[in-house]
Amino acid sequence: MTGSGRRSARSRIKSSTDDDDDGGDDSIRRTRQPNLKSLRDRSKRRHSSIGIFNIDLKIMLGVSVFALLIIFFLIQHLVKPAKELQRPRVVTPFPGPKLMDLPQFQGEHKESLYWGTYRPHVYLGIRARTPRSLVSGLMWIGVKDGRYHMRHVCQDSDELSTYGWTQHNGRDFGHQVLVDQDLKLGTSFLKSKSEDSGYGGDWAVRIDVQSENSEQNEEIQRNGHLFFYLANEDGGTLSLGGSTLDISENSLLASGTLADVGGWQLHLVSKDSLEVHYSGFRTPHIHNLSELVQQNLAAQIRKFGQLQLSDSTEDFPNILVFQISARIPFKTDIVFVSGTRGDKARVEERVSSLTGTALTHQLQDRQMKFDAKFEQCFKVADKLEPESTIVGKAVIANMLGGIGYFYGQSKISYPRDFSNKDRDNFIAYWPAELYTAVPSRPFFPRGFLWDEGFHQLLIWRWDIHICLDILGHWLDLMNIDGWIPREQILGSEALSKVPEEFVLQHPTNGNPPTLFLVVHDLLHGIEKNKFAPAERNEITSFFEHAFVRLEAWFQWFNTTQSGIQSFVFCGCSTPLMGGGGRE
Known part of the structure; x- marks a missing residue:
């Protein structure tokens, strides 16, 4: 095998010189010279191939990196959405x-419904129609069998003899009466829009505290304790009006800024002698606010024997609670003004327009408009007795409220x-x-x-x-x-x-x-x-x-949900239609 291979090689060399004469040194030299030249040419070609290979390698690496980027892009933009499509x-x-x-549903319509009594699970609660709102509400201390009880969330176990809206127009006005044992609360809500107001306008709450039994002489019955609070669901810090709250000198309770309404302020105005205390909390939730307030009061009672908030706040509070205490009867107006821009005199004018006598006149005007619209919508004056008409007004008021x-x-x-x-x-x-x-x-x-x-x-x-x-x-x-x-x-x-x-x-x-x-x-x-x-x-x-x-x-x-016959559906008592509904 080896020998034949060599012979074959010699045959190839020989065949390449078939045109030369047989034998002789000249013939051999002529044969060798072209072979040396061929070797040099081959060497050049080898060096040239290595250079080309180097260039090709760089191109291949570049193409590979580019391809990887394309694959990564496809994974991020095609595979991920494909996974998302797999959701039920x-x-x-x-x-x-x-x-x-x-x-x-945009523009004026949307803004007119921005603020409202949109927290029906509490006795009085106000918020905006936005996912992260500034919310407010009312608590008070009721007395039953000689013991204090915090009232906040609507529940039958509180045993209020009466609570509900007697008038409410669904937009900018409502009046409610709550009777808790010997304590009677009247709460009124009013919205107002001025040219200086921020988005959604301003609003005011009047709380009128009366005693159902004037013959009670015990201290526990003669003093009323209200708790009005603000909470920022977005977690933003609320600023206190001052370290000590003396509303006879300064009505400002709190202030802050909201993306929708701009700067805002909360004011408390009353002609009665009020004692105001406060507490600030930092928490992501407000559904347990009643417990936070009661814990603060309990600590104060243990330390000082006084039923009052601690006049302190946690760092960067997003909830402020104001305790308003006075001898019954008393009345207080709380005003929220939006779009405040540092013009103190103008803010005071706006607060004045939503408190005291000015607020009384506006509430009376809204009450008359409510009565007129009720008759316009339902035309029952000639059909119902006055007592039945009062019930009818309460029905629509509680539906809207x-x-x-x-x-x-x-x-x-x-x-x-x-x-x-x-x-x-x-x-x-x-x-x-x-x-x-x-x-x-x-x-x-x-x-x-x-x-x-x-x-x-x-x-x-x-x-x-x-x-x-x-x-x-x-x-x-x-x-x-x-x-x-x-x-x-x-x-x-x-x-x-x-x-x-x-x-x-x-x-x-x-x-x-x-x-x-x-x-x-x-x-x-x-x-x-x-x-x-x-x-x-x-x-x-x-x-x-x-x-x-x-x-x-x-x-x-x-x-x-179809039944045996066409256009006949399963009954509400079946699993398909019932499913753990209200009984």
Whole structure:
């Protein structure tokens, strides 16, 4: 094998010189010279190939890095969205424009509803229609069987003989009466808008404290203790008006800044002799505020034997509580002014316009307008006795005064085919807001889908704009399948009022679609010319945009809740329609 290989090589050399003469040194030299040249050429070609290879290697490295970048980009922008698409349909929003983005719900309409008594679960609570709001509220110390009890959250165990709105227009005015044993409280709420006001305007609260039994002589009955508070849900620090609060010298209680309204101030004005104390807290939650206040009072009683707040604050407080104490009877006005820009004289004028005699006249004016609108809407003066008319006014007032604003995420039970990697028993709905009436302030101070249909049969007759706003909020909660969670438990305050076993919402459960009763009512009203032209146009525009959601909702009912016969649905007592509802 080796020998033949060598012979073959020689044969190749020889064949390359077939044109030369046989033998001779010249022939050999002529043969060798070209071979040396060929070797030099080959060497050059080898060096040239190595250079080209080096250049190719740089290009290849560059291309490889570029390819890796492209792969990384694809992973981030294609693979990640693909994973997101794997989330259950139940928490996927309906693929359509939100109704609350319609022009009719923007501008003046939206601003006019910015502040309100939108915390129906407390006896008196004010907030804005925004996810992170400045909220305020009232507590007081009630006395039962010779013992002190803190009142704040509406609950039957407080055994108030009376509480509720006697007048409320749903927008800028309300009056409420609360009777707690021998203590009678009257609370009035009023909104005002001046050219200097920030977004949403200013508001005032009047608290009138009276005794139901003037013959009581005990000290425990002769002094009243109110607690009015401000809390910033966004966590921003609230500034105290001063280390000592003497409202006879300075009415300023607190101040701060909000993104929506700009600078703001809270003032306390009264002609009675008041004693004011305070305490500041730093906490991310306000649903346990009652406990914080009671703990502060208990510590003061143990140390000093006095029922008063500590006149101290934690660092950077986002909650300020003001204790207002006086001999009963007494009256006090609390004013929130927005858009303050350092013009002290102008701020004082605005505070003066919302306190004292000026506030009294405005409240009387709103009361007369409420009575006139009640008659205009329901025309019952010739049909009902005066006592029945008072009841009717209380009904509409409590319906409107029970409207609340909520923000948060519903907890939805996991679909059977969904992998639960987080080991929770729920998946969160998307963050959402809800503006709605509530069925019951002490028991159900949150949104219930089928109750809302009945609520709106009354509310649209009072204020069609509020009605459409509420309908829009509910329909915007619809998911891609046309399902709307039947009970809305949004935010920590709402969650604190619900037993854990009733928190989860089940995608298989529905409530009777009572909102269609409102749809029918409004369309019938248009046919009968019950609305002014501008109102008719707004209703028509709303339903043109809402139709796709209403149709999806109908289809969801017709496919998931259908009975044996066409257009016959499962009864409310079955698991499909009941699902742990209110009994």
